[in-house]
Amino acid sequence: MAEITTQAGAAAQPRAPLSRGRVLAAAVALADEGGVDALSMRRIAQSLGVVPMALYKHVANKNELLDGMIDVLMGEIDPPAAGTDWKTAVRRRVLSARRMLLRHPWAPAVIESRVKARPTPTPAVLEYLDSMIGIFRSGGFSTDLVHHAMHVMGSRLLGFSQELFQDTPDGEPDPDAPPPEEMAARYPHLTELARAVAHDRRSVVGSGCDDQFEFEFALDLTLDGLERLRATA
Template sequence: MPAVPRTRVSRERVLRAAVDLADMSGIDAVSMRNVAAELGVVPMALYKHVADKEDLLSGMIDLLIAEYDPAGTGEPWRDALRTRILSARSVLSRHQWARAVIETRRTRTPAVLEYMNDMTGLFLEGGFSADLTHHAMHALGHRIWGFSPEAFEDDDALPVPDDPALRAQMIEQVRAVYPHILTIALASSDGDDVTAGRCDEDFEFAFTLDLLLDAFERLRDAGWSSR
């Protein structure tokens, strides 16, 4: 009887299996044991390719960075930055677990450093000083990875009753106590129904990104310096 061929395991296969598992079942499902099961091997087989769970998570982010659209050759600095950052956001939307992992990384892999180096280089090649580039990268912060540091998530919003009468009563109570919050809530809603409109997170992200890029450009043209 012919021998059953052994499963070939590589670092890329381990990382890809972990990404697929996280996409399907969430990041909490990703463990050395579960990834090994996905590959049909014993957990110890993974340690030849990833040092530990932290190395596994960092490697998963490296795979996502490889999905980012590259900047076009000769593309203006602003267009190139915008393309890469919006591409990072698109990748993040396909891998909902990634934000939490990015926020917990304490070491920077070569892939992470290369991406940050490329982003910094786009500023410098666009005529920005090293000083202004330094502060611009700080201002962008997590936006280079495709997400904004929002103060509150949508889940933190006040629950809105389904009953129209109770909803109208709630709106009047909010109007009396928090009129300014209601004003901006109604601005993005249909008429007086605060439940009819929701923030378009992609629009808000691009809006803020464009504001920042406009400000960076004005500072560059003015010869701004932190000193």
């Protein structure tokens, strides 16, 4: 009788309501388990014990699902360290981002593909990049030097090594992007940087950036660093 009562009590416990957060967490867990290519609405629904159609109240399609998953992962990166110099703060966050990616090996390809597919990164990525620019600015970097530093760092800011600043093939603006005034309020450092840099529409490294200058800047910075290492070896 006690066993029956216990089972009945367990059955009577209400199930947690479906939410966007639960859907994204389940999707991340499934991608960790079998890779993002095996991810489907049906599998996510099965893991949550709901019908697939229930998911579409929280994510409209696969692309929105992937964007939401990226934002979940960005939340795993450590916040900026207080009371440290700019170099320590940047290094710690980049290494935290790399640890996050090591926990989720599928993530770099998804981040890269979504950056290429949409002109405006997800809100969590924008917030992260804005905070990183803020660290450089607080460390005494000019907006011009921050611009070049962001190219040198590239996707290393997110823990892997691919060019972070990509345009969509047609270069059209993102229809889902917030209006300029909202962008300026939410991401002041990114806005400052975007307004300060010169634009060259033929650029391939970023929207309006000087390919040759950024290539030589990164090359010279790398060689200078190697020279310092050579001198101290």
